[in-house]
Amino acid sequence: MKFWNQNLKNLSPYVPGEQPKNITQIIKLNSNENPYPPSEKIFTCTNELTRTSLSTYPDSSCSQLKNDLSERYQVPVSQIFCGNGSDEILSLIFRSFLAPEDLILIPYPNYTLYETLAQSYGIPYRSVQSDNQFMISFKKLAEGNSKAIFFSNPNAPTGRFYAIEQIAEFCHSYSGLFILDEAYIDFGGESGIKLLSELDNLIVIRTFSKSFSLAGLRLGYAFSSPSIIEGLKRMKDSYNLSYLTQLLGSIAIQEYDYMTQNAKIIIQDRTYLTQKMEVLGFTVINSYANFIFVTHPKYSAKKLFSSLKEEGIFIRYFDQPRLTDYLRITIGKRADLDILLSSIQKIMRSYQ
């Protein structure tokens, strides 16, 4: 660890999501990926590639992509930022707006990257515990003198959703930055975008990885006040998004209806899986995302997880405080969900 600085030394090593190997037929319901491919138009993108489009530097300001986002979401271009995945945007928020003397609050449970980034930048943070229904109290978030709150809505990994009226009310009396991570918003939640006109401390973050079926592309975007967006633009690498990423992002936005159709199917299948799981005796947290978070009063989550893995079915188990009784299951295609359900039944029977 020669040459490592203190932040790096303090950082827990990243454990990449399990990538199954050597199993010919697997069902992957562990990463909240979209089971439907992106629009066919994406795969014709090279028709639009000119010979020089890759040899020259890309547009550092992502003008076309931001225009498309502006038109779609009715947000001025000056209030839009695009990043190499929403992960890069989150990282730039730490780099631009936070300092080692600040405190940030992170509701628990949550997307673990917030904590990892706080560690990596040496920014003190405090977890704020949700109640036993995994609901967070906004009163608790108002306590202390925090500089920023990282809030996923719908929440990852529970799927819990908070009405934007509640968020609006909180933000109006909050003096710090409220980072509203809407990675899963297209699966039934209401967006906080409409609050941007009345709040200067709100950053809404979105991704193409979930509803747009483009996790492999690495493209995220953010809406905020012009001053916040200007800060992110100054801090970012000159050319943070490749020509292809910008091009495919624009195509995906133009194929918006295709995305919403897939989201609709996923929402229907979420209801389907929820009901079937409840019949099997699981308690299912009411989800607004493309996954469900479930627990069973009799069967060990960890054991179920391992047994399913042996069958070639990958779901997510979190070895974290308060989550060890739960499983997170991505809403895959109906046929895969049916295989999952019969496997669970088979496993339950084998335990008896």
Place this chain on the structure above:
Amino acid sequence: MKFWNQNLKNLSPYVPGEQPKNITQIIKLNSNENPYPPSEKIFTCTNELTRTSLSTYPDSSCSQLKNDLSERYQVPVSQIFCGNGSDEILSLIFRSFLAPEDLILIPYPNYTLYETLAQSYGIPYRSVQSDNQFMISFKKLAEGNSKAIFFSNPNAPTGRFYAIEQIAEFCHSYSGLFILDEAYIDFGGESGIKLLSELDNLIVIRTFSKSFSLAGLRLGYAFSSPSIIEGLKRMKDSYNLSYLTQLLGSIAIQEYDYMTQNAKIIIQDRTYLTQKMEVLGFTVINSYANFIFVTHPKYSAKKLFSSLKEEGIFIRYFDQPRLTDYLRITIGKRADLDILLSSIQKIMRSYQ
């Protein structure tokens, strides 16, 4: 600037390179881009795209791409890191190995991003002046108690090259990190890669933007000790490189000979342009890169730059200390260089 932290406030806003507009016929020799397109195989990449390749997360460890780089450059995979452009790698070096109590040295002139990053991370830095031939003294670099040195070889923007024996000798007695930025190495310089086996404080950084004709792709790579590479891996975003970037990078590496053929033409045309410019009375710094750095004893660099711009020919003028008498010209295609030369002659005549 509400919510901006001190580093952001101190940061000079980024000025993107001039992107000419509304001129139908322009010659762009201002960004050191490759005038030749990437290999044709790049444009058939979508043949390799499966329907799921974009909807699932990319390989967070870039295994295939690192294997290809390992085979090509004979460096173990544990000593290779890939980033979203070499810019991201440089940024991660600051984040991982430097702290506000450290001092870094940057030979002047140089790639300005080193200073920008130092500012953005709040790391103190000192410029080390080159002599009037733009050669840097290694003795000067040994002075003070620096934690890292950012050294481009060949140098940007002068094109000066330092023998790797000199660099090896210096690094052996230097206790800090030596960042050897080889963005332009394929145009005639000798790489420091062979020093990796004897030095643990060397980071060699490369890019696909110049010799591989893929500036639009955003792909950089670094070679260093396993400990340094492990640090970068821990600090990076989980999925910093898109599926497409990894795929196209692998194709480009497989098309290595195509790259070296283009580099050879550019080296020939560099000699050609150098000779023609000397005939016109310019002093041309001996360049090992895909550009030349020139000055004329009689004609103002700034005026020449403006006059050429009016003709639709874009070269680079730096409004920076010691550089205001110089122009940097990218080695474009021979036909474009000939147009440049006749335009310069025409402009010179018009001054008389």
